[in-house]
Amino acid sequence: MNVLRTIENIRKDVLNFEDMFIESDMPDCFSRIYESENPTVSARELHEALGVASRFSRWFDSNKDLFIEGEDYNKCTSSTVVNNGAIRELEDYSMSVLMAKHICLMSRTEKGKRCRDYLIDLEKAWNTPEQIFARALKMADKTIESLKKDNAVLTE
Template sequence: MKELLKINYEAEQPTVSARDLHEALEIRERFSLWFSRYADVFEKGTDYQSVGKPTVVNNGAKRVLDDFLLSTDMAKHISMMTKTEKGKIMRQYFIDLEKAWNTPEQVMARALKLADKTIDTLKEDNKKLIEENEKMKPKEIFADAVSASNSSILIGDLAKLLRQNGVDTGQKRLFEQLRNEGYLMKTGSSRNMPKQKYVANGFFQIKETVISNPDGSVRMTKTTKVTGKGQQYFLNKYLKNKEAV
């Protein structure tokens, strides 16, 4: 079938440019005035929608003209309402297009095209999920491990965990960092003991051990330990700091 007018097949239903139809029907009346007579007869958003049509004017400059994408059904009715020989030809053209559009072959072709677009979208979504999963993997594995653990560990062991996850630190440096950041006491007999508010929120535990001296006396030692919640908190905190560098 000879193409009398360019048809846009990108949308769910085929559409045509109102300006192209105006030209194909050989309407002498100004486009805006011509189209205004049909704008109220048909429903905007269903039968047509506003678009811009780039064009080059006489001086070579580019302009964007007001245009409308019409459903082929609306274009067919406008052609019929024109009551000219050109209108009859265009009306029959749209009827023939409609028949071709609804053949089993065209219906199947559209279904396959839609399926391909759906697959491409799913592939892109899956790719993004894999990338995000790989990015978060070290944090999530660690978070799952420590959240399932009820055991507390020493500061030195926390330093090892951090180092295994890419944070450059050691026991002495981590003690110093925790003191400087206000998690541990800095001076006196309580040096390296956690501050009470961080014990209360579950980041630390204080292990008390009673030791018997050779002379029969006893003494008590206190050791700072990091809970599972604290392990998760500090790993996430220092990994984020590492990524920000």
């Protein structure tokens, strides 16, 4: 019974990454970094956060040769609202946090250093024992819900 109470307390007290860095000067630079089990960074958002003067496609093409597609980054799309209110799809890339940190370091700017430090802090927090346990609990919760649904179908 104590174990169940402890698990519930951890579940309640688990760190929320959106709240954790809200005080930072970069809380929304990396909007999808922890949306999945494999943290990724939007190349477009990093480009914007670094304040790179060159076009996004030129900047990414000059950097991607140092990395492996499918391992360090994957092509995807992001959307933006244009002047007339319509939503426009843009080419984007989901980069691993490691790739994003490398690119920040290669930028050799103060913004690059701040972005890299931010990513390092997020990664440290992501890898705390509490967060690892919390992710395991979330996975267990999903499995339990799936099993309940399967069981409900079988008993009908």
